[in-house]
Amino acid sequence: MAELVLSPKLLEPEGVYLCPVCRHGQIAPMVLMDTYACNFCRHILSIDLTHQTARLEDTAMVFRWQWTGTTWRSLNTPPVTLTYTAIVLGVLLITLPPGLVWLGQQMFPPLSGDRWHWFPLFWVGLTFFAHAVLVLRIFAGLAPVQPLFGRDRHR
Numbered sequence: 794m795a796e797l798v799l800s801p802k803l804l805e806p807e808g809v810y811l812c813p814v815c816r817h818g819q820i821a822p823m824v825l826m827d828t829y830a831c832n833f834c835r836h837i838l839s840i841d842l843t844h845q846t847a848r849l850e851d852t853a854m855v856f857r858w859q860w861t862g863t864t865w866r867s868l869n870t871p872p873v874t875l876t877y878t879a880i881v882l883g884v885l886l887i888t889l890p891p892g893l894v895w896l897g898q899q900m901f902p903p904l905s906g907d908r909w910h911w912f913p914l915f916w917v918g919l920t921f922f923a924h925a926v927l928v929l930r931i932f933a934g935l936a937p938v939q940p941l942f943g944r945d946r947h948r
């Protein structure tokens with residue numbers, strides 16, 4: 794069996810690649826066919842080597858993916874960009890929940906001498922951290938990705 798491609802490369806006719814459908818199995822060329830098949834989910838795909846795209850062939854719906862050099866990017870949803878509205882919503886999502894927890898701690902402070910008196914402030918910090926990680930993870934997915942093929946092609 795051919796080696797699974799992991800370093801950035803263009804799609805090749807005899808290559809074996811991660812399946813864009815299930816992202817678990819590997820797609821490989823089918824014998825005597827111009828299509829590829831996944832060894833896990835059994836879907837059949839056609840590969841456009843010129844445009845470096847894959848298209849699902851065994852369904853009536855159109856599902857397409859773009860090869861980025863190492864993985865597949867879906868072409869089924871329009872690319873989402875980072876807008877000022879998204880940034881404002883992100884800041885609100887990071888600050889509002891811990892602010893509500895902090896407000897609760899201020900309105901109903903723990904009893905003096907209670908050995909769990911530190912817990913509300915710890916919970917504020919944990920809420921802030923969890924929401925910050927969530928929002929930054931989403932924004933990292935929306936950040937523009939550097940094009941792969943311009944810099945590797947002339948090596």
Ligand SMILES: [Zn+2]
Nearest residue numbers: 812815831834
């Ligand atoms: Zn698959």
